[in-house]
Amino acid sequence: MTSPDLLYSDVEDDLRSSVRSLLADRCPPTAVLARCEGDRPHDLPLWSTLARELGLAGLLVPEALGGHGASAREAAVVLEELGAAITPVPFLSSAVLATSALLACRGAEPELTSLASGGLTAALAVPLSAAADGAFPGGVRADEDGVLTGRVGSVPDGAVADLLVVPAVGPDGPGLYTVRTDAGGVDRSAPVPLDLTRPIADISFEQAPGRLLAGPGQAEPALERALLTGAGLLASEQLGIAQWCLETTVAYLKERTQFARPVGSFQSLKHRLADLWLELVSARAAARNAADALAAGSPDAPVAVALAQAYCAPAAVRAAEECVQLHGGIGMTWEHPAHLFLKRAKADEIALGTPGRHRARLGHLVGLPG
């Protein structure tokens, strides 16, 4: 096994800085906070700029289909930045989850082309909590004409998708179907989400016309591939969250004075932050390792992804919890953005498999059975 490249390339650094400067301009935490209470929690104008001008919608789509032909490594860098700004855009759901599922199917070129152009936004119709090692979902059924009936809950960014990639059980078994949300028979409702910056949708299908993309034998690995890619890249979003929380907390503790000295000079706080920094450094290695393994199509990718999730998910939660605690009263307010990061981190912990589930998976993968 050659050792993974855990650093950032120049191209990745450039991509990061263009995403970062756009977000600094268009998506400060105050704007996210203001938006998430309104009836349009997603920032679709920003998404349109990211999707079309920076080409993020088609980052993983091959160049021949109008995309960028980039790898999971670049997508990971984008997710670090989107996480650090808790940007309410459907990048993970459309450009990673749905796109990865489509990329694993034959004959999805038309959909991929539309996605890459930014003309269409998609969502993978599974609950955000779905994990790659789970059973194939059975909540939606398809008839022989590809007409879908059933329900799926808690679909991330489902409300703003034009196209759904739906795992459904057809007459011959598992299949992946695409369904336009503007076709008849698709009903979407928005439950109140814990994470205000990544809204979820409950979707029901009542005789909704679908197009079969992959049947039994192909649909399962395609779905698994998408969820594995999503989980591996989510680790980079978690890294971005942890990074923001640590930086913000350090800056605040240098500035906040009590007992006639900066509270950041008290050793009990310094040691907590040192530990947090160590976790951040470690999370970065784990997230990069997962992105690199996915990009390389390494046989080690399932281990790298489970490892990254088992580590980065709790690291992000801890960073956000420490951020709230070490800000004192202001950390408990609605006005301060810390809670948005806490809610995102906590929802991300459940997303695409909990840390415990990923640990159990690792136990199987590396030969440490219970």
Place this chain on the structure above:
Amino acid sequence: MTTVTADDLRERVRALLAEHDPGSTDRDDFLRARFDAGLAWVHFPVGLGGLGAPRGLQAVVNAELADAEAPDNNPPRIGIGLGMAAPTILKFGTDEQKHRFLRPLWTGEEVWCQLFSEPGAGSDLAALGTRAVRDGDDWVVTGQKVWTSGAHSARWAILIARTDPDLPKHRGITYFVCDMSAPGVEVRPLRQITGEAEFNEVFLTEVRIPDAHRLGEVGDGWRVAQTTLMNERVAIGGGAMPREGGLIGIVADTWRKRPELRTPDLHDRLLRLWVDAEVSRLAGERLRQQLAAGAPGPEGSAMKLAFARLNQAISGLEVELLGEEGLRYEEWTMHRPDIVDFGGRDAGYRYLRAKGNSIEGGTSEILRNIISERVLGLPSEPRNDKDIAWKDLPR
């Protein structure tokens, strides 16, 4: 200047092996020849055991030589020399010192120890009181050092001593190379919680050190020592290793071979530690990739912190996993080992020896101070020892 490639190195290894068949060559002779061929530490300069090549290429040489079953220099036996003395001599030594010391240091013909800590100066190392007084071409050194690992096997020591008590503590220190066989050096074993005596106390009574054995300028010893300490933390934090290469591999083996020991609680804890160990390994790997060209920074301290915590947690779990067997210990007889070997001993030894990992080379508390101040830029605690002469410090 052309850069050295992996293929160049393979070629050089082939030439070395052709001229010095490891099967029939004396071990020391082979190691000397390897050093002279620039294959000892390829990132060192030409003429000093290296080729000025990227540090990362050392792995190529090691792998080729291991394939040929060539002898190595047994790094765990000479860790202080390789990990601490050598980088310091390289950075601060004169040409003469580099040529005198580095070759036998690397081959292991001369073992090194570290005379830094004192009874009154541990974490606060800069408070040290061992005195060095100039006398003609020599320095006369008197004082007491403690916790000196391997002093009983060492030929040379890196030593810091106070040359000017009238300056604030960080400024009046000078760095020396001390001959452990010189008159006035007395080494007494200190028995450890493992039963054996890896470390010692060292009494220095009017030991004469030639000025030619000073490293760096007079009064600049604290800065020189920083190089040693940074490298020490990187060395303790561990070099490149494969998955399950550390203590986690030992527990994982036991887990696989002995299903009767398994419980759900231990399983969950084992997997948590496996995750932490593997992520730390990757973080170390990432750090090495970053450092491939440069020198260790405070991030190395972070790896040492992680390593200590992991070793302690894993070895603790191992004793517990063994159940009834965990009640037994190999032997408590007093030894003076010249190597620290975690792998070759029993679980109880690992558990006890790992306790030292968060003390040696800077305690975990001190490392957290370093990270929070030097990496995160948080303010230091109010201090009252910075600007007063060492001799006037409260004791």
